Amino acid sequence: MRPTSSLTWLSFITGATVMASEMAASRLMAPYFGSSTPVWAALISLVLGGLALGAHLGGRVADRSGRLTLLLSALCLSALALAMLPFLARVLLPGATAAVLGGRPIEGLGRVALLMVVAMPPLLVLGAVGPYVLRVGLAGVESAGAHAGRLSSASTVGSITGTLLAAFVVLPLLGTARTMALFAAVLGLTASWRLGWRWRLPAVGVPMVALALGAHALPRAPKAVDVAESPYAFIQVVKDEHGTRSLVFDEGYAVQSVHRPGLPVRGEVFGHYLLVPAMAQAAPRAPRVLVLGLGAGTSARGLRETYPGVEVVGVELDAEVVRLGRAHFDLPSEVEVHVGDARAFLASDTRQYDVILVDAFRFPYVPFHLTTREFAAAVAARLNPGGVACFNVGRYAQERAVVEAVGATLATVFPEVRAADARNHSNTLLFAGAPRARRAARGTHGVAPRIAAPAGGARGRRAEAGARRRATDGRQGPGGVAHRRHPPAGPLEWGEAPMKRLPSMPEFLAPLPLFAVALMAVNDRWLKPTFHNALTGKLSDVAICFFLPLYVSALLALVTRWPRARRVAVGAGFTACLYTALKVSQPAADLFCELLRPLGLPLGIRSFRAWADPTDLVTLPLVWAAVRYSRAAAREPSSLPAAPSTGVST
Known part of the structure; x- marks a missing residue:
């Protein structure tokens, strides 16, 4: 067995670097994409994917080479990339946001992909450390378990240390760019310790320069008069052509404070x-x-x-x-x-x-x-x-x-x-x-x-x-100083009834659509096998024509901001086209059943069967009934009492 103290320390440092960089990367994305749960999910998925692929490739390279200097050299280059990442983000990501908002999604995705190309190699190398040092440190199989456990625990403890240090100490004190530069410098120093000054100088020198210039990595809007990074958000003070100053956080979705002098x-x-x-x-x-x-x-x-x-x-x-x-x-x-x-x-x-x-x-x-x-x-x-x-x-x-x-x-x-x-x-x-x-x-x-x-x-x-x-x-x-008079404020009546409105439910969870689904399930499961006649053959068609437009409308509500009338109209059009194709073309019906098979397996339904029958089109007018039902539901009086307009205008 080779000496493992240096390998254990390397595992600890790489674990700390991974988690500290991930914490800093979330702050790095916030000025451009926010810090919502989807942004976190995308970031975590990217990091885990890079680490997983790196572990796979690292194990294969370790079996072929087995030289520790190869891994250390790659870690030095990774330290350089991590230190430069905030500066590249300032160059690439503002244009990505503007491109997406301006209707040019391909350009925006291209900029994001270019940044990912820069961020992926360090992740691959950091992911490769685990299997690589495990293979390098082995002299025999008799103590492989103890060696693997020691390296794994060191990496985990390093991850915990990096998370806590980044979240509670380094990020609040130094900010995002300097945090990534600091951990990159520590990684570069550790990796280059056995490689000599030829590697040590760039692996440590470049992150230290990035540490000194960290303030210049902060994004800055063209009209910003002041920018700051706090423990909670990235903050900008923006001044427009009229002299109005606005305070915005992170991606600037909302204005927090406004001031127009005078x-x-x-x-x-x-x-x-x-x-x-x-x-x-x-x-x-x-x-x-x-x-x-x-x-x-x-x-x-x-x-x-x-x-x-x-x-x-x-x-x-x-x-x-x-x-x-x-x-x-x-x-x-x-x-x-x-x-x-x-x-x-x-x-x-x-x-x-x-x-x-x-x-x-x-x-x-x-x-x-x-x-x-x-x-x-x-x-x-x-x-x-x-x-x-x-x-x-x-x-x-x-x-x-x-x-x-x-x-x-x-x-x-x-x-x-x-x-x-x-x-x-x-x-x-x-x-x-x-x-x-x-x-x-x-x-x-x-x-x-x-x-x-x-x-x-x-x-x-x-x-x-x-x-x-x-x-x-x-x-x-x-x-x-006088300015335009607002319309007079109407009587702000303070109502007597408490607000008891519950959050609105999707259209397909209302009683009638649920009844349609239940009817379809009961008919297909029990009535058709028992009473195979024209009535049971048409019941499912009736339920589908009524339910499917509302289901499509509810799905569109999750991904669009369309009004309810437009969503239901799209759902009705989709249902009419799909239903007509299924009833006049047997190949279309067979293809549709194959697409439904994966959805039925969790419910114990191994196959679906549908037959083209143009006579079933007599139930197609029920699509219009679903549209009428949705319109009637939308006109129901709201139980949320709205206060009269105050007349206060922007």
Whole structure:
């Protein structure tokens, strides 16, 4: 047996490098593709695939060569590639995103494929380390098990160490590019230790240069005035031709904060926020507002402009966002800022608030611990009697699954929950009243106010009208700068019925389609073998013509953003064409049955049989019945009460 201490150390370092690089690569992809679960799945699949292929090839090469210097040389080259990967990503990936969004998917996929070509060789070499060092270190089979176990455990411990170091120490301190460069330098130093200076100089020198230049690997939009990388996201401050500054995270799907110097706070979502204190007040006074998800302070600045003397407390998870808010978004120094998690702050804070704004949903990324019933109860506990909580929930066009799920959760705590859609088609504001017991104590008998009439007679009414005017007009902005007056806000009525709407189900899970499926199954399994006649022969055709259009429509809902009417129309057309082909052509029917065979095996159905019979086309009009049924279901009244439009425009 050869000395194995160096091989064990090499296994440990390669395991740490693999996991640290994977953690950093997820951050490397975020500015271009986000950090959603599909992105993580694609990244993990790529890494595991490269490691698996590398292990296969490494074992074969080890049997043929058996020279450790060959593996060490390949690891030195891999260290160079890993160090340069963030810089190549900055060159290739921005164009890939723009190409896909611009309708040029081939160009976008080509850029991504080119980056994968660069990333794959290091993965192959790192995957080859396990079988290679196992083969090199063996002198006989009598102790092969102990040797394999030692190398495997060293690699696993290295993977754990690399994961923890990258996630909790190196990434927060150094950032993505420098993290990859640091671990590449360690890998290069380890691999080149026995190869001499000819290999050691480039294997360590190039990663160290990349470590020094890591800040230049950060992607930067053409109009960005500042970029930063925090432990939570990649952040950019973008300035347009009108001087408006926007704060965006990662791939820039949503704008988090907005500031146009010299003009008061306005805009779609922020205009709604400015109305909430007027909804909560029973008497004209300076409100106390808690903002969970402060961002760069747009809502806090607008509240201070609109309500003189307002006390604003803001909670923001990311300290880097607060820094950018002070530097570029005029975050008022009077705002009390706490850096930390919103739920943890509510657990430790003992103050009561007139208004709580929850703007921590960075759609499409939802912090799940802020969508629970316990969090809603914590928000309700911090509201003054008659107070109002406003939750900003992201959506995409008419996709409301997240909105309805959050609203249904709030309805378990608050007796009144109302929804108002922003005109930008990507936000819905959920307004929730204080718990019923508190309002009952004030004599309201559990009925939420319709923006409670202010006490104090005409003076109080004038004060509330002034608050509404400042919130929707904006003419009271800093420096007296005037801008376009918004349409007057309609009466923001606070409903009495709680929100109890459940998330919508796919069309084919409604009772009638399910009955059609059950009829088809019972008919094919029992009725046809027992009563083989014209009636049983047509029952399955009836069920297929009614069910299949709705099934196709539901599948299209998973992959498209089409309205329901278009999806059902496509499903009806597909069903009519397929059904007609099956009934007039026996080869088409046989081919269709062969395609269905893999789907039937898990259910114990070994084969399907279909016969071309043009007389079965008499059931084809039932496709139109499915379309009519879908239209009728879409016209059913919604149980989610929507608040009247506030008139706040962008």
